[in-house]
Amino acid sequence: MKRFYTLLIVLVATSVTALAQTLDVKQGDITWRYSALDITSNMTFKGNQLEIAGRTYDLDGIKMNVNNKVAEQNTVDVTYTSAGATIIADARLADVMTIEINGGNVVVNTAETLADEITYRLQGVGESFTLNSDFKCAVVLNGVTLTSKGTTPAVYIHDGKRIDIIANENTNNSFSDCAQNESKSAFYVKGHAEWKGGGTVNISGVAKHAYSSNEYTLLKASFTGTLNILRAASDGMHIDQYFQMNGGTLNISNTTGDGVDVAYALEDDEVTPTTDEMNGQIIIKGGVINVDMEQDDTKGLKCEDIMTIMGGNISAIANGDGSRGIQSSNTIYVGTEGSTDVAAPYILLLASGDDYTDPTGDVNKCRGMKTKKDLYLYSGTIKRDANSAVKAKKIIDVDGTFYKLNGVLDGITIE
Amino acid sequence: MKKIFSVLLLAGLTLSANAEDFRYMTFRTLSGMTESLPLANGLEITFQNGQLVATAGDGSIFQQAITDMQDMWFDYTATGINQFPTDLVPEGTLISVYATDGRLVKNYHYQSGVEVSLPAGIYVFKAGEQSVKRIIK
Incomplete structure (x- = not known):
């Protein structure tokens, strides 16, 4: 009986996945890919043009393949090579996007x-990827290394x-910019x-920040990979x-500034914090974070508003x-209030710096943890590294209080 | 559970029956002549120097001036040179067959459904002002 069910599953899977016929229309480095089944009317010649499924192509330099x-669907596949970038895209997107390729730089x-979510998949070795859009999307990192050589980030998603x-x-x-980058960060x-x-992402910021976002950034529980700020x-x-x-692992080292710096999103007056949810906060629910601050007057995890460490x-x-x-302001x-779990969250603090006198004359002392208001230890452990x-x-x-x-405070006394 | 799997199998087979791959790409000229190339091993179509050149994976070729082309489409069945539309190429029309070096190989009078016998090679079939290139295997 088990063999019968196995055979049924194999037969169904085979019959469904074996059927895929496509028409590729290649224009330069961009291939617009049609499912053959989507071409329901004749492809019509008009002089030196060919109309396919409602779209007209100039035939100069065109090459077509049936494979x-x-x-x-709704996918743009970007492959970077030493010869430049090539694109394979769902042909149904041809009328709702423009794609520019300049060597190893791609701009979409x-x-x-546009009314559909598009997936942009990146692989290979190149220079930059820029997306200007106004609809939700997915950017898939499929083994890609981008090192920008100009004034733009390696990745810019607008x-x-x-x-x-x-x-x-x-x-x-891996992503890195260069000193000429005029934007806020390499990514x-x-x-x-x-x-x-579950992949690994390495980011290096040569000009300024390594990574930045002007709205929230969330590492979801389904992020099981590693983000290294190099x-x-x-x-x-x-x-x-x-x-x-x-979830996931975040490693930050070798920064001139802070590790993770969360600032308020501001109104247009650039002074007033917006009423956006959790504005100015850091929330840690799980995962592993390693931050190493070797530069003077820097903070590993820093935010202007409440910091909540519930796990990890x-x-x-x-x-x-x-x-x-x-540090939190x-x-x-x-x-977690009411929890008796001492295993999570687990926070290990190592602080060995001296005092720092800033340009205003204020003296900042080296600390493992600093709050400008109160500290609540509901559960978990905060430990002082013996070193x-x-x-x-x-x-x-x-x-505050x-x-x-x-x-549990392990090796720590709070006065 | 057995009933569920049986339904799944039927659905899969039905899906496969309705979404069968196309077997040919059929090209049609402005004169109404059609030619089909098989898709089983892929098909490449290029447009250069005013010519459409379609090359199937089995080596068969269709070539035509772009300005002579009307349309093309995916198909499950083939049309071929021996199926000239009879209102454009009536029964009995003289068809001349040339080798690629320009040498006349054969003349015959068109009869629908009747294939002409030739040695393996590449030939150009001409009926009046219409012509098409075929590979005979």
Whole structure:
């Protein structure tokens, strides 16, 4: 009986997946791919033009192929090689987007009439990918290395809607800009980014930040991969609105500025925080974070509003003078109210820097954790690394009140 | 459970029956002549120097001036040189067959459904002002 069911499943799967016939229309480095079944009317010649499914092509330089490929709907596949970038795109998108290729640089602009979510899949070695759109999308990192050589980021996604960034399992993806980059970061999201997938992503910011987003960035629980900030001339991750991490691994080191710096999203007056949800906050629900601050007066995890650490495993090293592993200008909440779990969240603090006198004359002391308001330890553990030069009584600095419920302070005393 | 799998199998087979791959690309000239090339091993179509050149994976070729082309379409059945529309190429029309070096190989009078016998090679069939290139295997 089991063999019968297995045979049935194989037969069904075979019959469904074996059928894929496509017509590729290649114009330069862009191939518009049709499913043969979508070409329901005759392809008509008009002088030196050919009309296919309502779209007219000039025939100069055109090459067409009929193959047994898979016509992926709403997908733009970008492959970078030493000869430049080539594109295979769903032909139904030809009227709602323009694609420009300049060597290893690709720019996609979508029309306002676009009404479907598009998946952009990147692979190979090249220079940059820029997307200007106004509809939610997915950017799949499928083993891609981009090093921009001009004034643009390696990746620039300008899309005010939800952007899924998916690092495919078992892939390594690397992004870096150069000193000429005039944008905020090497990987720049002008929108809100939600990270998924199990791959590895490395980002280096030569000009300024490594990664930035002007709205929230969320590492979802389905992000099981690793995000490495390898270097930054300013912050590792500079985020407006909020940063939330539910899964995955985040490693940040070799930054001139802060590790993760979350600022308020502001109104047009650039002074007033917006009423957007969780504005200015950091929320950690899971995953692993390793931040290493070796530069003076830098912070590993920094936010202007509330910081909530409900889960995960955090290692924060503050070795620069006046540096802080974790800092909030508002209250920090560690753990979950009512929980007795001491295993999660787990926060390990190592602080060994000296005092730092900033340009205004203020003296900033090196701390493992600093809050300008209150600290609530509901559950979990905060531990002082025995190698810390900063003493047990100093490693956590609370300007307001410390409330301890069911959590554990290991090697730490809060005065 | 067995009933569910049986339904799935029937659905899969039905899907496969309705979405069968096309077997030919048929080209039609302004004069109404049609020619089909098989798609089983792929098909490449180029447009250069005013010519449409279609090459199937089995080596068969269709070539025509772009300005002589009307349309083309995916098809499940083939049309061929021996199926000239009879209102344009009446029964009995003289057809001349040339080798690629320009040498006249054969003349015969067109009869629908009757294939002409030739050695393997590439030939140009001409009926009046109409012509088409074929590979005979």
